[in-house]
Amino acid sequence: MAHLLGAEALHLEFPTRVVFESVTIGINEGDRVGIVGRNGDGKSTLLKLLAGRLEPDSGQVTVRRGVTIGMLDQGDSIDPDLTVGQTIVGDRLEHEWAGDANVRDIIRGLAGDLDWDAPVGDLSGGQQRRVALARLLSGEWDVIFLDEPTNHLDVEGIAWLAEHLNRRWAKNAGGLVVVTHDRWFLDAVCTSTWEVHDRILEPFEGGYAAYILQRVERDRQAAVAEAKRQNLMRKELAWLRRGAPARTSKPKFRIEAANQLIEDVPPVRNPIELAQMATARLGKDVVDLLDAGVSFGDREVLRDIEWRIAPGERTGILGVNGAGKSTLLKLISGGLEPTSGRVKHGKTVKIATLSQRLAELDEHEDELVRDIIARQKRSYVAGGKELTPSQLLERLGFSSAQLSTPVKDLSGGQRRRLQFLLILLDEPNVLILDEPTNDLDTDMLAAMEDLLDTWPGTLLVVSHDRYLLERVTDQQYAVWNGQLRHLPGGVDEYLTLRNQATAGGTARSDRSHPTESNSAAVAAEPKLSGAERRQAEKELAAIERRLEKLQGQLDALDAQLAKHDQSDYEGLTALGNERGALMEDQAALEERWLELGELLS
Structure with a gap:
């Protein structure tokens, strides 16, 4: 594979800390890289260095002649006086961009609900972000850098973006580097993962699931100091293997390796025990929506909602923007009265909402974190263990020094974690999470999920983060045409329904450009004949x-390399070349294995 760009011995310091220390990395044709790491460790900074938007203090970034680079930065701004159309397609004539199937698909996927002639300055921040992404993707680039591209996209939009990026280039062409906390997206798009931590960059093969597997192995070999972090990752891996069918399409030997790692790890939740505890705290009645409906003037948002929420129920709620998810949450929490039907709350119900805004902390801006925590209850039980508030804060990534920090000086992610902690310490028995992943990195999301696994109450989650939704809930519903629809097949079923609606022309306008018809039917997948199926299975x-x-040969080579005389450079090189050839064969076979698996599924 041809080299696209590389970084050599990058060193970068800010006035208060060193961000990178001698980082060397390269991007080749066909690379699809996801960058993970804690907030503040330098993920976005690394993108800027590689894209040439930021100069290192020492070291250099070299780009192959002729390679074009496009980047979506969180700080990018667009001209507010330009229209949506001018921003996305520039000065190209309509027949030029309209004749480009790729551009039409981008407009349909990201800007179909926007007024083509509206000034960008009149759009919301999320809409402007989508326009900026559409503008970038409409261009021709050899390498694309994306910084949190899934922000402001719904589940359907995220699935569209993953599909677009997967077919944008041929297999061994183009380069993609993406920073995102959306773990489903990382698995769907990326073939390798870079972890940024402690001033270095550590590469791993595969997407998020493979990264977790390798990271567990690394942590198992590390000292006892990494034990807490390791156990959390093992629990995450256990869910990846047991609870996510979409992630089981891995070669057999990888599945066996994962099973050996998690054979002594219990399931992430004990649903029977949690249901018993929830019933003890809540009784049998939680919240009943009885033929409930909500209208604003002549506009009917919800109608005939019949939902008896049970103690210990863990439900994810899906729906397009504007479908009525927030209205439904307000009905449940009592923040909104129905205009038809009724909502009945149990006598012992205590509802708390982790909202998208952080308004709950506004009155504490000048207070120290430790002073706020001191006013709360003295202990919290998680997983059968009694924890102090300080121990809870530690599990959520707060250092002891940050306990003496005023709330106003906390980062967005730290404020989010503090908000979550205060809600838990208040001991609600019904918890509503409204887009809880904002400002959190993958480690902190895993820590939040770990706490929720032992939370004995009713949990309702609205999120565009598919991974989190599947991870912490046991069932999913969709707000669909003003009503509540159960999704036995989960998010996959929801996306199928949305695709069918789009093909039938009944989808909402944000999936089609005003000048383009949605009447084209989705082509059916070809089926294998009996003989073809038998040949594929063989x-x-x-x-x-x-x-x-091959795995046995690789294990033998690794053992040989470990015992080999380290001063015999020629011998080591020969063994390394032999190992590289075997890994190339392995990668090609794995890819064919996945292709056959998809054909036979």
Whole structure:
């Protein structure tokens, strides 16, 4: 694969800290890289360095001649006086961009609900962000850097973006580097992962699930000091293997390796125990919506909602923007009265909402974190263990020094974690999470999910983060045409319904450009004949046998390398070349294994 760009010995310091110390990395044709790490460790800074928007204190970034680079930065701004159309397609004539299927698809996927002739300055921040993303993707680039591209996209928009990026280039062409906390998106798009931590960059093979597997192995080999972090990752891996069917399409030997790692890890939740605890705290009645409806003037938002929420129920709620999800949450929490039907709350119900805004902390701006915590209850039980508020803060990533920090000086992610902690310490028995992933990195999301696993109450989650939704809830519903629709097939079923609605022309306007028809039906997937299926199954079995043999050869080579005389450079080089050839064979076989698996599924 041809080299696109590289960074050598990058060193960068800010006045208060060193961000990177001698980082060397490269991007080749076909690379699809996801960057993960704690907030503040330098993920966005690394993108800017590689894209040439920021100069390192020492070291250099080199770009192959002729390579074009496009970047979506969180701080990018667009001319507010330009129209939506001018911003996305520039000065190109309509017949030029309208004749480009790629551009039409981008407009349909990201800007279909926007007025083509509206000034960008009249749009909301989220809409402007989508326009900026559409403008970038409409261009021709060899390398694309994306900083949090899934922000302000709904589940459907995120699925569209993943599909677009997966077919944008041929397999061994183009380069993509993305910073995102959306773990489903990382798995759907990325073939390698870079973890930024402690002034360095550590590469891993595969997307988020593979990264977790390798990180567990790294942590298992580390000292006892990493034990807490390791156990959390093992729990995360256990869910990836047991609770997410979409992630099980891995070669057989990788599944067996994962199973060995988690054989002594219990399921992430004990639903029977949690349901018993929730019933003890709540009784049998939680919140009943009985033929409830809400109208604002002549506009009917919700109608005939029949939902008896049970103690211990863990439900995710999906729906397009404007479908009525927030209205539904307000009905449940008592913040809004129905205009038809009624809402009945149980006598012992205590509802708390983790909202998108951080208004709950406004009155504490000048207070120290430790002073706020001191006024709360003295202990909290999680996973059968009694924890102090300080221990809870530690689990949520606060250092002891940050306890003496005023709330106004906390970052967005720290304020979000403090908000979550205060809600838990107040001991509600019904918890509503409204887009809880804002400002949180993947480690902190895992820590939040870990606490929610042992939370004994009713949990309702609205989120565009598919990974979190599938991770912490046991069932999903959609707000669909003003009513509540159960989704036995989860998010996949919801996306299928949305695609069918789009093909039938009944979808909302934000999936089509005003000048374009939505009447084209979705092509059916071709089915295999009996003979073709038997041949595919035979080839699949042969590949699995070959993969097992290759893994054995790789293990033997690794053992040989470990014992080899380290001063014998020629011998080491020969063994390394042999190992590289085997890994290339392994990668090719894995790819064919996945292709056959999709054909047979």
